[in-house]
Amino acid sequence: MKLSHFLVTTAVSMAIAMNAHADDRGKAYVSNQNGGVTVIDLNTLSATADIDVQGDGPRGIAVTDDGKLLVVATRENGSVSIIDTASQQVLNQVKVGQNPEFVRIKGKYAFVSYEPSAKGGPPPAPGSAEALAAAKADEEDEDKEPARIGIIDLKLGKKVREITGGPETEGIEFSKDGKQLIVTNEADNTVTVHSMKTGKLLKTIQTHEYGDRPRGIKVSPDGKTYLATLEYGNRFLVMDKKFKVIRTVDTGDTPYGIAYDRKGERIFVAANKAKTLQVFDAKSYEKIKDIPTGNRCWHFSFTPDDKEILLACGKSDAIFVIDTEKLEVTKQIENKKLPWGVVTYPKSMGSLDTAIK
Secondary structure (H helix, E strand, C coil): CCHHHHHHHHHHHHHHHHHHHHCCCCEEEEEECCCCEEEEECCCCEEEEEECCCCCCEEEEEECCCCCEEEEEEHHHCEEEEEECCCCEEEEEEECCCCCCCEEEECCEEEEEECCCCCCCCCCCCCCHHHHHHHHHHHHCCCCCCCEEEEEECCCCEEEEEEECCCCEEEEEECCCCCEEEEEECCCCEEEEEECCCCCEEEEEECCCCCEEEEEEEECCCCCEEEEEEEECCEEEEEECCCCEEEEEECCCCEEEEEECCCCCEEEEEECCCCEEEEEECCCCCEEEEEECCCCEEEEEECCCCCEEEEEEHHHCEEEEEECCCCEEEEEEECCCCEEEEEEECCCCECCCCCCC
């Protein structure tokens, strides 16, 4: 073969490989409470593998910025599994504490909420006799441990420190400048703001007058606004960058997962019992559309190209695929393992993660 022909052939081959890589839409990872992690090929929108996380009750899930590691909270084991995405093998299991729930990653650290005093199961409805009895018992329980956020050094593979949250700490978010950690505490109806450096409590926002059980929490792409869903208020709370409540927005029944789109123009809310993914204008807060979905849809993620949303609907045994332009469900990916959460790599906007700028 002549050198010139060899060079042309090599250049063509490299171009084809580069184009193939450029066209790769990436992967989604779905945590399943009755299984491990399902891997979805976003090129075909089909499940291609199941990862054994070597633990029971996977819920919270996060992916590192380089896409090399998954961190999955295994609720029944009181630990997180650190998984190599290339081999799909568990590299390490790190004990965190009882009932680990929500996972977020910042740099080389994973932040994991856990609940030492949680009894498990759904809470009683606000105002019910069961709720009043539970509240009284909590007041009388002087030994009840507060929930915490365990901080895991992913390079060392161990928990290095903790931040004390409120009872039943749920969602976790970071301020845009990375200096503050914002936490929803569903049992005492608060949103708390902590110093990332020291863990010190900086501010407490009471939500009861607006609604109970704050769960989802999300900062806007410009860092100027925070949203928190109030599951037993059927609305979400809007706070400014100083965490002053500026308004509430009504939603369908029991909202949980919440996210902005990449441009910060629209807000998406998973209203669980209303069986809809709701879309709002991020400036006017007017509702744009209700997208009918399935049962117990809690968390969702955009695809990396922003063309679709993947919504985990646990009791519908499916991941719903939603076209972000048409705002319609276009497909369901079967998943009979009670899907809980979903993240992607490359990283995307969603209720559990944020796209890398």
